[in-house]
Amino acid sequence: MTAVPPARISHPETGEVADPRVEALVNEVIGRVADKWTMLILEVLAEHGETRFTRVGELVGGISQKMLTQTLRQMERDGLVVRTVHPVIPPKVEYRLTDLGFTLAEAFCGVWTWAETNIDRIEAARAAFDGRKR
Amino acid sequence: MTAVPPARISHPETGEVADPRVEALVNEVIGRVADKWTMLILEVLAEHGETRFTRVGELVGGISQKMLTQTLRQMERDGLVVRTVHPVIPPKVEYRLTDLGFTLAEAFCGVWTWAETNIDRIEAARAAFDGRKR
DNA sequence: GTGCCTACTTTCCAATGGAGAGTGACCGTC
DNA sequence: GACGGTCACTCTCCATTGGAAAGTAGGCAC
Numbered sequence: 001m002t003a004v005p006p007a008r009i010s011h012p013e014t015g016e017v018a019d020p021r022v023e024a025l026v027n028e029v030i031g032r033v034a035d036k037w038t039m040l041i042l043e044v045l046a047e048h049g050e051t052r053f054t055r056v057g058e059l060v061g062g063i064s065q066k067m068l069t070q071t072l073r074q075m076e077r078d079g080l081v082v083r084t085v086h087p088v089i090p091p092k093v094e095y096r097l098t099d100l101g102f103t104l105a106e107a108f109c110g111v112w113t114w115a116e117t118n119i120d121r122i123e124a125a126r127a128a129f130d131g132r133k134r
Numbered sequence: 135m136t137a138v139p140p141a142r143i144s145h146p147e148t149g150e151v152a153d154p155r156v157e158a159l160v161n162e163v164i165g166r167v168a169d170k171w172t173m174l175i176l177e178v179l180a181e182h183g184e185t186r187f188t189r190v191g192e193l194v195g196g197i198s199q200k201m202l203t204q205t206l207r208q209m210e211r212d213g214l215v216v217r218t219v220h221p222v223i224p225p226k227v228e229y230r231l232t233d234l235g236f237t238l239a240e241a242f243c244g245v246w247t248w249a250e251t252n253i254d255r256i257e258a259a260r261a262a263f264d265g266r267k268r
Numbered sequence: 269g270t271g272c273c274t275a276c277t278t279t280c281c282a283a284t285g286g287a288g289a290g291t292g293a294c295c296g297t298c
Numbered sequence: 299g300a301c302g303g304t305c306a307c308t309c310t311c312c313a314t315t316g317g318a319a320a321g322t323a324g325g326c327a328c
Contacts, residue, residue, distance in 0.1 A: 125213025
């Protein structure tokens, strides 16, 4: 988190950044992590702290139970969340971000604020595009 | 890009951030933009500047033509890229980021460096998880 | 007993994504 | 003048993914 490597953008024609092995791995990680539900869950866990299964689903909104379980499991496997099972009846399972998860949430924070500040521009662009083409 | 709103994370129990209408719109935008191919294309266009159709495909790697056209069209509609058709034979179409696209690329830059710096931690977490469960 | 609670799991079906072939428009070669 | 090549798609077929809804487990209240 300290010692951020030099920017990876804004230098066209300057050659690749690193060896292709790392490149491929990074792409694989991006593929896993840059998914709608992962981002949304990351956000609610960052905002609400330790949260129960169904509550996460409510806060995310519009997610099916299948995808909720699946995404949470994936995130647990990648070390982004910790799953705590309280052996009570009825069952109680809580999820919270690990340090790693938190750093990722911070990284995504920029995208979030970008989305907030640029919604109008996107909608304008869409309207212009749709108006032009049809 | 100026006047970044206060951080949206790290304050559990502090109540929601804004009105739910904006919340929903932001989620919709995130859903569109936080997609594997969009991120990857954004990255190559940020790094390589104006680029031709097939070249983008090569640089992204592993993307089908269908998804390439589809994602580029979507990005064009959202005002992230500009599509320039040179009326020559054989056809030549170039794509480049708009200012808006560039700001998004910058926002994603944090995720990129996060992925680079944390690959080892993710792999370790996965190994631990898989070892525990099987 | 019958329900109810929660966190899943399973089943079924519709939508998405990938592989690969086809298309159009023209040019250069034979 | 038929033939192949180039490039940016577009179309078709099929496997995988994702959503909706029902089922499961296991004990507790009635």
